[in-house]
Amino acid sequence: MEKIIAGLVQMDSGPDMNENMRMAEQYVREAAEQGAKLILFPETAEYTGADMPGHASAVPGYVSRRFSSLAKRYGVYLHCGSMTVRRHPGRPSNTSFLFGPDGETIAEYSKIHMFDVNIPGSVSYEESREICPGNEIVLADTALGLFGMSICYDIRFPEQYRLMASSGADVFLIAADFTKATGERHWEALLRTRAIENGCYVLAANQCGQKARFEAYGHSMIIAPDGEILAEADDTPQVLIAELDPEVLERTRNEIPSLENRRDDLYRVSSGNVRIYEE
Template identity: 40%
Template structure:
């Protein structure tokens, strides 16, 4: 685990209602990012699929581009440099082939340089009780690398949306020293109402980490509804910033980074973690190795 360091990070979550027009989505995000930066934010995070929410596969591929040609990547890199902020674009739809894409997050430094890119690992392939059905893996290629990135004197773990339901990912990042965890999202209204707050708070509590999750909110042009309620959660589990409701906007909080170290001293769950063996009912076994 990384050595404890003091300091603060002024973080903002941007809540959007991205539609089918990439240029309009870039403009909407840019306006809110500028407002958050003017309000003092030095780290600003946007939601999953900042550049486009489009259920039609044909229309999606007609509008997205490879990373090197994507207008969102260029625009947000330039904006980070102009404002002198760390800009975490929660994710963009990026073309990776003729019929495949990546759900890819980007972290830009205050000089506009690309610090990291993260491809969402866990694909949202579910059938919900209200009849909604999603097969993210039909369009997007999953990533395979969990990232922990230095940002402003601390370490930040990158995640996206459905990743929040897989605690092993965030425990591994926390074990590698991350004091800030992230899960920018486009949670459905149904799953958000049931689970959004408790999942964010659980990941914070069990890892003694801040959790920052910008979200999409409201009814989108492609017909879907997302939950909103962009959050920043402190390491003891309290919500310290929230965009209340589903309307576009932003919320801001000052993260006292020592609070993560303090939470881990109080309850050293990461340090106390042990390896164990699972014994299945039929006699099968599966070994697991705990992160140190």
């Protein structure tokens, strides 16, 4: 991994796609002016409203081309957070794209864990009715480092992150629209745990503000491999900046070699569905 200045964008995306993309450009410019070479957006940065499937985008299309052009204009690695992508009959996918400084797509990842919950008298929601899940764990091998990609609810499934770490990931890129109700209890604990147990940097960009179904939590974070929070947002739109240092990564893994000490002979998890995209 190279030494990286990373920029994290916390947005309050709404139902106006043009306004969301206008704000995205402003945030990319702000992060790039502060030296960021890797910029990460939250989940569904392009549209957050009552009809997600109805606002699914074609790829290539308006949204993907806008993000691609921003990556090229500012010469950065740009992670779009995620987009609702019109790709599967009946159900779109919730898909992240990582664009290189030349504007080309390096990697794409579709959210694999669907939030399906039914609590009688309380919450009932089946994400899988609206969104088609992905079937691959994805890493992007770039000139800056090896990035593991994930989206929101994925952070509750440690197996995914262990497979990415054991496949060589240095940094986890997490795009989210995490609710305030659960975020206040679980967000920081889950993110810091994913960093500590795998000895990886965590970049977690979250939505903020009132959405159609809930209030988003905000509190986007950049976390070091030892669990130290390097930067944290409040509950308003903003850009976070922090340095990711390969020496810190190496020192942390040497001090606590949990990846080396694991017993795969007892609890092996198949890596057959891991895909590594090369730049």
